[in-house]
Amino acid sequence: MTSDKGAAFVLPRGATGFFRLKDGPLPEVDQRMFRTALYAAARAAKGRVGQVEEQAYPRTFHTATVITGAGEHVVLCHVHHPWIAFAGELRDWYTDEFLTPPPWAHAFADLGFVVLDRARLTTSLTDVDTSILTPGEWRDIRLYGITTLGGVLFNSWD
Numbered sequence: 001m002t003s004d005k006g007a008a009f010v011l012p013r014g015a016t017g018f019f020r021l022k023d024g025p026l027p028e029v030d031q032r033m034f035r036t037a038l039y040a041a042a043r044a045a046k047g048r049v050g051q052v053e054e055q056a057y058p059r060t061f062h063t064a065t066v067i068t069g070a071g072e073h074v075v076l077c078h079v080h081h082p083w084i085a086f087a088g089e090l091r092d093w094y095t096d097e098f099l100t101p102p103p104w105a106h107a108f109a110d111l112g113f114v115v116l117d118r119a120r121l122t123t124s125l126t127d128v129d130t131s132i133l134t135p136g137e138w139r140d141i142r143l144y145g146i147t148t149l150g151g152v153l154f155n156s157w158d
Contacts, residue, residue: 008127008128008129009120009123009128009129009149010128010129010132011128011129011130011131011132011133011152012081012132013026013132014026014027014080014081015078015080015081015132015152015153016060016133016137016140016141016152016153016155016157017058017059017060017079017080017155017157018134018136018137018140018157020134026080027080027081028079028080029062029077029078029079029080029081029082031054031062033082033111033112034062034064034077034113035052036111037084037107037108037110037111037112037113038052038064038066038075040107040108040110040111041066041075041104041105041107041108042066042067043107044104044106044107045066045068045073045102045104046068046069047066047067047068047069047073048066048067049064049065049066049067050064050065050066050067050072051063051064051065051090052064052065053090055079058155058156058157058158059079059092059093059155059156060078060079060080060153060154060155060156061076061077061078061079061153061154062076062077062079063075063076063077063090064077065090066104073086073102074086074087074088074089074090076094076154077113078153078154081114082112082113082114083113083114083116083153084101084105084108084113084114084115084116085098085115085116085121085150085153085154086098086099086100086101086102086105087099092156093151093154093155093156093157094150094151094154094155095146095147095148095150095151096121096122096148096150096151098116098118098121098122098150099118100117100118101115101117116150116153120149120150121148121149121150121153121154122148122149122150123148123149124147124148124149125141125146125147125148125149125152128149128152140157144157
């Protein structure tokens with residue numbers, strides 16, 4: 001299951017990884033569920049799980065690789081929301097370097113994750129509902145020159 005291209009993406013609290021103490025802690029994706037989905041995806045791909053790296057501050061996502069006969073696939077999992085993305089290489093942040101999900105990405109959706117496709121992730125922020133963002137978040141978005149939804153979601157701002 002990929003995201004619905006027709007609907008506007010609404011950023012929820014925590015999408016950027018920043019939070020305000022007065023708002024309380026951000027939600028967290030269960031790392032065990034991510035690993036379970038990752039191994040299910042590797043089985044569906046007739047491959048194996050390669051590297052897995054848990055999120056570390058200030059990054060907003062976990063990374064992993066699935067190795068198949070077609071090569072190595074980089075999987076990103078947002079730490080606060082159950083969003084999955086695919087990229088061509090491991091990095092500390094992304095702007096528009098996202099790939100189309102492989103056919104076996106359904107394994108993540110089958111376990112409750114939302115698989116975001118390249119079209120959605122490269123959507124301009126002008127086409128995203130950003131009303132939840134604080135002035136501080138906007139300051140960082142401008143400072144880092146982020147213009148896409150994927151750049152907001154999969155970042156490493158400090």
